[in-house]
Amino acid sequence: xxxxxxxxxxxxxxxxxxxxxxxxxxxxxxxxxxxxxxxxxxxxxxxxxxxxxxxxxxxxxxxxxxxxxxxxxxxxxxxxxxxxxxxxxxxxxxxxxxxxxxxxxxxxxxxxxxxxxxxxxxxxxxxxxxxxxxxxxxxxxxxxxxxxxxxxxxxxxxxxxxxxxxxxxxxxxxxxxxxxxxxxxxxxxxxxxxxxxxxxxxxxxxxxxxxxxxxxxxxxxxxxxxxxxxxxxxxxxxxxxxxxxxxxxxxxxxxxxxxxxxxxxxxxxxxxxxxxxxxxxxxxxxxxxxxxxxxxxxxxxxxxxxxxxxxxxxxxxxxxxxxxxxxxxxxxxxxxxxxxxxxxxxxxxxxxxxxxxxxxxxxxxxxxxxxxxxxxxxxxxxxxxxxxxxxxxxxxxxxxxxxxxxxxxxxxxxxxxxxxxxxxxxxxxxxxxx
Amino acid sequence: xxxxxxxxxxxxxxxxxxxxxxxxxxxxxxxxxxxxxxxxxxxxxxxxxxxxxxxxxxxxxxxxxxxxxxxxxxxxxxxxxxxxxxxxxxxxxxxxxxxxxxxxxxxxxxxxxxxxxxxxxxxxxxxxxxxxxxxxxxxxxxxxxxxxxxxxxxxxxxxxxxxxxxxxxxxxxxxxxxxxxxxxxxxxxxxxxxxxxxxxxxxxxxxxxxxxxxxxxxxxxxxxxxxxxxxxxxxxxxxxxxxxxxxxxxxxxxxxxxxxxxxxxxxxxxxxxxxxxxxxxxxxxxxxxxxxxxxxxxxxxxxxxxxxxxxxxxxxxxxxxxxx
Numbered sequence: 036x037x038x039x040x041x042x043x044x045x046x047x048x049x050x051x052x053x054x055x056x057x058x059x060x061x062x063x064x065x066x067x068x069x070x071x072x073x074x075x076x077x078x079x080x081x082x083x084x085x086x087x088x089x090x091x092x093x094x095x096x097x098x099x100x101x102x103x104x105x106x107x108x109x110x111x112x113x114x115x116x117x118x119x120x121x122x123x124x125x126x127x128x129x130x131x132x133x134x135x136x137x138x139x140x141x142x143x144x145x146x147x148x149x150x151x152x153x154x155x156x157x158x159x160x161x162x163x164x165x166x167x168x169x170x171x172x173x174x175x176x177x178x179x180x181x182x183x184x185x186x187x188x189x190x191x192x193x194x195x196x197x198x199x200x201x202x203x204x205x206x207x208x209x210x211x212x213x214x215x216x217x218x219x220x221x222x223x224x225x226x227x228x229x230x231x232x233x234x235x236x237x238x239x240x241x242x243x244x245x246x247x248x249x250x251x252x253x254x255x256x257x258x259x260x261x262x263x264x265x266x267x268x269x270x271x272x273x274x275x276x277x278x279x280x281x282x283x284x285x286x287x288x289x290x291x292x293x294x295x296x297x298x299x300x301x302x303x304x305x306x307x308x309x310x311x312x313x314x315x316x317x318x319x320x321x322x323x324x325x326x327x328x329x330x331x332x333x334x335x336x337x338x339x340x341x342x343x344x345x346x347x348x349x350x351x352x353x354x355x356x357x358x359x360x361x362x363x364x365x366x367x368x369x370x371x372x373x374x375x376x377x378x379x380x381x382x383x384x385x386x387x388x389x390x391x392x393x394x395x396x397x398x399x400x401x402x403x404x405x406x407x408x409x410x411x412x413x414x415x416x417x418x419x420x421x422x423x424x425x426x427x428x429x430x431x432x433x434x435x436x437x438x439x440x441x442x443x444x445x446x447x448x449x450x451x452x453x454x455x456x457x458x459x460x461x462x463x464x465x466x467x468x469x
Numbered sequence: 470x471x472x473x474x475x476x477x478x479x480x481x482x483x484x485x486x487x488x489x490x491x492x493x494x495x496x497x498x499x500x501x502x503x504x505x506x507x508x509x510x511x512x513x514x515x516x517x518x519x520x521x522x523x524x525x526x527x528x529x530x531x532x533x534x535x536x537x538x539x540x541x542x543x544x545x546x547x548x549x550x551x552x553x554x555x556x557x558x559x560x561x562x563x564x565x566x567x568x569x570x571x572x573x574x575x576x577x578x579x580x581x582x583x584x585x586x587x588x589x590x591x592x593x594x595x596x597x598x599x600x601x602x603x604x605x606x607x608x609x610x611x612x613x614x615x616x617x618x619x620x621x622x623x624x625x626x627x628x629x630x631x632x633x634x635x636x637x638x639x640x641x642x643x644x645x646x647x648x649x650x651x652x653x654x655x656x657x658x659x660x661x662x663x664x665x666x667x668x669x670x671x672x673x674x675x676x677x678x679x680x681x682x683x684x685x686x687x688x689x690x691x692x693x694x695x696x697x698x699x700x701x702x703x704x705x706x707x708x709x710x711x712x713x714x715x716x717x718x719x720x721x722x723x724x725x726x727x728x729x730x731x732x733x734x735x736x737x738x739x740x741x742x743x744x745x746x747x748x749x750x751x752x753x754x755x756x757x758x759x760x761x762x763x764x765x766x767x768x769x770x771x772x773x774x775x776x777x778x779x780x781x782x783x784x785x786x787x788x789x790x791x792x793x
Contacts, residue, residue: 042784047485198485270784280786340473354478361484369475382484389478395491395547396589401685401732402489410781414732432783440483447490448589454481 042271042408044263045441047362049237050198053319053328058205060315060332061345063110063135067336068373069095070122071129074166075173076102081131087114090142092311095131104174105164108142109314109334110135123339123358123365123372130373133336146310153183156224163306164313164376169203169267169296170359172377175303178293184226186293188277191218193234193241193297194260194267197360200380202317203297205330207234207241210301211248217304218255227293230255231276236262264362265439269294271408283435298379316374320346322383324353333374340370342381354389357382362440392449403442403452409435413442413452420459425466433459489682491588495548497683501674502555502722508657508667512619513563517663521558523567527574528554535583549588553577553595556722559664560600560715560762563615569607573599593769594729597762604762614660621649621658637661638713639758654712665718668711675721684725687737688744692720695745703753715761716748723762729769736772736779743768 072078079096083089089108096106108131116132148159161176169192191214195203207214218230234242236259245257258276260266270281272294279290287294302313314335321328326347333342339356343349357364358378374381403413412431419427433456442452509517532550536543544550557573577599585591604611614637616628627636627646638659641648649659657667665671678684696716700707711717724730724744731740744764751760 045487047487274784280784282785353474355480355484356474356477357482357484361482363482364484365482366477366479366484368477368479369473370477371473371475384484386478389480389484391478391480392486395544396587398491398494398549398589398727399730399732400494400727404732404781405734407781409784411783412732412780415780432785435783435785444483444485445487445489447487447494449486449490451481453483457481 041261042274043406043410043441044265044271044408045406045444046262047198047264047444049262050321051201051204051237052199053201053321053330054204056201056205056329058202058209058317058330058332061334061337061342063137063139063334064337064341065135066115067109067133067135067334068120068338069106069109069131069133069336070373070375071096071106071131072122072124072126073106073172073335073376074104075171076100076104076177078128079103079106081117081129083114083117083131085114085117088112089114089133090140092145092314093142094144095133101180102174102177104161104166104176105312107164107312107314108133109336111138111140112136121372123367123375125368141311144310145312147308148306148310150224150307153224156220159307160303162312163303165299165302165306166313166376167296168299168302168316168377168379170363170377170379175295175299178295179221179225181225181288181293183224185291186225186227186288187229187291188293189218189222189225189227189230190272190276190287190292190294191230191232191297191300192267192269192272192294193232193238194272195238196235196264196267197362197364197380199321199382200319200360202319202330202379204238204241206298206301206317207238208244211241211244213304213308214297214301215245215248215255217300217307220304220307221295221300222254225293228254231258232256232297233258233260233266233272233276235260235266264441265408268408268437268439270437283432313376316376316378318342318374318378319380320383321380322357323388324350324385325383326350335376336373338371338373339367339381342374343370343383349383351385353383354386355384357384362444363438394450395448397448397450400447402445402447406441406445408439408441409437411436413456416459417450417452417455420455423462425462428459429463429466434463436460491547491549494683495552497678497681498552498722499548499555501677501683502559502664504670504673505559505664505667505718506555508670509559509563509663512617512657512666513615513663514617517563520561520563520565520567520570520663521555524558524561524570524574525551525554527571528557528578531575531578532583535579536587539583541587544588547588550578553582553599556596556664556718557599559718559722560596560662561603562611562613563663564613565603565607565610569603569610572606573603576602589728591728592772593766594723594726597723597766597769600762601766616660619658620660621653623647623649623653624660637758638709639752642709642713643758648709651706651708651712654709662715662718665715668717671717671721678721678725684721685734685737687734688725688730688741689720691738691741692716692724692744695742696749699745699749703749710749710752714752714759719744719748719761719765724765724768729772731772731775731779733776733779733781736775739775739779740768740772743771
């Protein structure tokens with residue numbers, strides 16, 4: 036393709052302290068708390084009652100909506116309660132509480148699906164319960180429910196550009212073959228001729244492993260991404276691999292692409308092979324106060340505190356606990372919430388690390404302008420936001436901001452730029468409704 | 470049951486930030502100015518250091534005082550006032566009375582910076598306006614160049630002819646007298662404003678700032694290149710033009726002031742070229758021998774317009790739809 040220009044970004048310390056560590060399965064906790072909304076789209080309705088005996092992999096919540104994904108029990112045991120409660124997303128949600136019997140027995144429904152058509156493939160992907168596991172949480176079954184033959188590129192996102200997180204890396208090394216099998220099945224049923232696996236250059240062993248197993252297959256290519264944040268952002272990885280540009284308000288499909296996170300692809304592949312749906316997540320547990328930073332396979336619904344406990348607990352009182360990476364992850368107010376499908380890391384930081392940074396005046400240094408992957412003018416957007424100038428915000432294309440945080444990361448005045456832009460976007464959208 | 474923490478700090482991502490902050494950037498600028506200060510003390514003696522300290526102290530004091538009177542937060546910790554003080558000192562002749570230097574500091578910090586809203590809000594470089602005000606208000610003390618034994622023979626000889634004041638290399642050149650050698654010019658064994666004399670020391674500081682990513686090379690390179698090219702066009706010696714007067718100090722430390730220069734690389738290149746063009750036009754055609762500060766001030770005023778013309782194009786397909 037005739038493109039040579041790269042998108043901007045920032046150099047962030049990789050802090051991949053857990054790289055190379057194996058993924059350790061965590062035993063079932065005493066109780067799991069499984070929210071019915073762990074994805075973008077319609078929340079599920081519980082299909083079990085209090086007192087029901089459930090097994091691992093059994094559906095406990097489902098929805099008829101086009102954009103949704105079923106939710107499965109991650110343990111075997113008894114439904115203890117179905118309550119309304121706060122989730123890590125800060126929303127009130129229906130939560131199914133299951134008391135584990137400690138056996139993690141599999142449900143009878145856990146058998147490999149039979150797939151002979153595109154429709155059956157999409158139904159199986161939906162039944163797997165897999166959603167965008169890189170953090171987006173978009174149901175994979177919905178994403179794949181397109182007209183076959185309308186997509187030219189399948190892009191597998193193995194960038195893992197967030198600092199600290201290493202679970203995608205570990206999964207790519209451990210389950211290379213399964214990932215490739217999932218890719219091949221997707222390409223077959225969706226009739227996609229070409230696939231790029233985008234992996235950041237800081238994971239040469241993963242790149243080498245894929246290249247070795249893909250020898251002779253011209254349709255699937257590994258694309259080594261530059262070591263600069265945010266290569267894993269959807270619009271960035273599409274451009275870096277195919278040269279195509281996805282506009283605001285468009286989805287990758289508009290540009291002939293489908294993007295899937297590498298662990299999503301793996302979990303889907305596991306379902307196709309074994310019938311075991313998404314009941315546990317690979318989680319990197321790290322941060323300056325974690326006693327044993329490591330990668331853990333966590334049953335979904337496990338309280339965050341239990342996961343931290345499994346990793347030896349904390350050396351001191353935490354200041355912040357972040358779900359996801361430090362660039363885009365969410366700081367949770369409490370560790371009593373449970374692990375959800377789209378979590379990939381639990382990062383615990385000391386009070387000293389978490390201290391609020393004092394904001395000072397913008398000095399017009401231009402670091403944000405040089406950092407923005409979307410070539411926006413963050414300093415000017417910030418000024419327009421301060422003036423509540425909706426016209427200017429619109430004209431400055433604030434809606435194209437993808438909230439990657441590169442501008443705020445480099446800002447020497449410590450301005451919470453992308454936080455301002457999130458509010459600015461809401462202002463622009465509110466104004467365009469009128 | 471694990472220990473629960475239910476009162477954690479909640480803040481918007483990103484949760485990590487790059488190590489550079491405003492104070493660390495200003496500290497780097499101060500460090501980058503040290504070589505030039507050292508040469509200045511070597512050539513002019515200890516008063517160079519005293520005048521520098523005087524300007525820094527007055528600038529920091531005026532910053533503190535004006536913020537206090539306006540009931541605003543104390544900002545001397547960001548070190549920007551200290552940087553302004555040192556750069557202003559570098560623009561003064563070494564024997565300028567302290568009280569006149571203090572007037573320059575007052576203009577720079579109070580009038581140009583704080584009355585416009587403080588750091589980041591001023592449209593012109595405070596040190597430059599401070600210097601220009603002194604230059605016009607105290608014309609003869611501001612042109613009272615000191616001769617010391619460490620200077621070039623060309624300057625010492627010229628001083629014997631006209632013993633009242635030593636002429637700067639640019640003035641010698643304008644009068645058609647012999648000028649110092651290019652090596653003497655480069656090292657700074659000449660007279661002039663105390664911080665501008667040594668191109669070598671200023672370049673050293675500039676390289677430090679570029680390596681530390683405090684400044685981008687866009688402005689210094691385009692500024693210096695324009696001066697060199699126009700020197701050739703006017704039939705002048707480019708090395709002499711680059712090392713004489715305030716070109717190096719201006720290109721590396723004053724034109725690169727974030728607040729008063731464009732925000733994009735393209736804008737910065739235009740800004741640098743503009744500075745170079747105006748500097749050479751003033752040197753060749755105007756009645757002043759030196760034009761760096763006027764050139765930068767003029768480009769400061771044009772900066773908002775350059776910014777408007779050189780805005781980045783958003784990463785999106787030309788038609789607004791998805792591209793194939």
